[in-house]
Amino acid sequence: MERLGLTGTANNLTDGSVEMEVEGRIEALEAFTKWARSGPFTARVDTLEWRDGSAAEVTKSRRTN
Secondary structure (H helix, E strand, O other), X not given: OHHHOOEEEEEEOOOOOEEEEEEOOHHHHHXXXXXXXXXXXXXXXXXXXXXXXXXXXXXXXXXXX
16 A cells, blocks of 8 residues: 555454555555455455545455365
């Protein structure tokens, strides 16, 4: 996130998923979204929510094999 000029937080949830809130310029958020959607094969993006003027929230779940 820092490389893209974004700020935010990430939290590991008890169900094994990760919840992130990210803020920054629209171009950087788009790059972050692309990265999140193309993560490792053991991960997937379940939801992506954009909020105009505030944080974009990405919830990324991990699958166990």
